[in-house]
Amino acid sequence: MIGSLEQYMRVGTIHHVSYPQTSSDEHEKLVSLKKILCDEFFDVVEVGHVNDNAVRQEMISMIGTAHLGGVAFGGQGITLSRKLNINDLDTERRLLAVQALKEGIDEAYEFGASHFAFLAGRYTDDTIEESFSVLVESIADLCTYAGKKGNMIVEIEVFDYDIEKCSLIGPVDRVERLAQEVASRFSNFKVQIDSSHIPLLHETLDQNILPVVPYLSHVHMGNAVMRGKELPGYGDNHPRFGYPNSENDTQELADYLRILLQLGFLNKLERPMVSFEVKPQPGEDPDLVLANAKRTLKQAWMKVT
Numbered sequence: 373m374i375g376s377l378e379q380y381m382r383v384g385t386i387h388h389v390s391y392p393q394t395s396s397d398e399h400e401k402l403v404s405l406k407k408i409l410c411d412e413f414f415d416v417v418e419v420g421h422v423n424d425n426a427v428r429q430e431m432i433s434m435i436g437t438a439h440l441g442g443v444a445f446g447g448q449g450i451t452l453s454r455k456l457n458i459n460d461l462d463t464e465r466r467l468l469a470v471q472a473l474k475e476g477i478d479e480a481y482e483f484g485a486s487h488f489a490f491l492a493g494r495y496t497d498d499t500i501e502e503s504f505s506v507l508v509e510s511i512a513d514l515c516t517y518a519g520k521k522g523n524m525i526v527e528i529e530v531f532d533y534d535i536e537k538c539s540l541i542g543p544v545d546r547v548e549r550l551a552q553e554v555a556s557r558f559s560n561f562k563v564q565i566d567s568s569h570i571p572l573l574h575e576t577l578d579q580n581i582l583p584v585v586p587y588l589s590h591v592h593m594g595n596a597v598m599r600g601k602e603l604p605g606y607g608d609n610h611p612r613f614g615y616p617n618s619e620n621d622t623q624e625l626a627d628y629l630r631i632l633l634q635l636g637f638l639n640k641l642e643r644p645m646v647s648f649e650v651k652p653q654p655g656e657d658p659d660l661v662l663a664n665a666k667r668t669l670k671q672a673w674m675k676v677t
Contacts, residue, residue, distance in 0.1 A: 377673040380638040382441045384416025384647035385665070386592075388449070389610060391658050392651055398424045405431055407659070413666050415441035416645050419483055420449050421476060432483055442645055444487040444590060445480030447473050448529060457493025459507035459540050469493070470510050477518050477526075487525045487590050487645065488518065489564050492541040503540055508553060515558035525589055527562040530580075532572035535598065536607040543573065544580055551587040563587040566649055567628045568594030568610055571619040577631050585635045593628070593669065594649040595620040610651040612661045613668040622668050626675035633676060 391404035422428040456469035495503040531539035597605040605611040614621040648665040
């Protein structure tokens with residue numbers, strides 16, 4: 373036995389994914405956030421953009437009262453909801469995306485977040501090098517901006533490149549290339565991976581994780597359906613573990629955690645953030661889906677140890 377999972381990670385969940393009803397109901401953000409904060413299983417919460425300043429301030433106060441072990445901010449929805457792309461070859465549109473993410477960084481600092489995540493946008497094969505070049509330029513701008521305000525980590529989340537998000541970052545060779553290029557210039561740049569995205573990338577755990585583990589500081593746990601477009605939950609929809617026709621359940625989560633442990637990412641000194649990204653599918657109760665995730669993690673850790 374190597375010890376409890378709490379010794380090796382700070383477990384969290386993504387608030388607005390676990391409780392998607394918050395996207396249309398600002399008050400529901402407070403109700404659902406309290407459920408997470410009152411659950412001692414969670415040391416971390418990941419939040420997103422909050423339109424209502426009064427609600428945001430109440431959320432910040434609640435988080436402070438709960439004495440969490442960390443907060444992260446997901447900026448992916450900022451660009452996705454506005455159809456913005458930080459590797460857009462139209463300079464004016466690209467700069468709009470960068471500015472929107474800078475405003476997200478401001479909000480993340482307001483929350484006291486230690487990590488700010490974003491994603492690369494869509495691309496075409498015939499202009500992939502141009503897209504990669506402007507992506508590096510955009511990330512450099514974000515890292516510089518965040519670095520002037522504090523020590524928050526700016527991290528790019530790896531998404532699928534040919535199923536739903538169709539993101540430039542992307543296949544592991546591009547992830548590694550980007551990390552090598554940007555991290556050599558900016559110490560506050562990192563990479564974020566998600567076990568739900570690995571099947572969507574058509575990669576094995578080894579292929580996806582080994583080349584980028586030096587650049588990881590925060591990872592997600594989730595599931596995906598990709599065996600047929602006609603299947604419920606298909607694509608980047610983060611169904612619960614063990615969902616019908618899905619890719620990840622207890623054993624797959626155990627395999628993911630085992631590799632991260634063996635490579636030293638999971639460790640007692642840093643106890644990195646490891647968060648659920650699970651979303652109730654139509655007709656499912658969010659509380660039950662989150663209970664599924666916690667139970668699956670405990671069972672998976674027993675297989676690891």
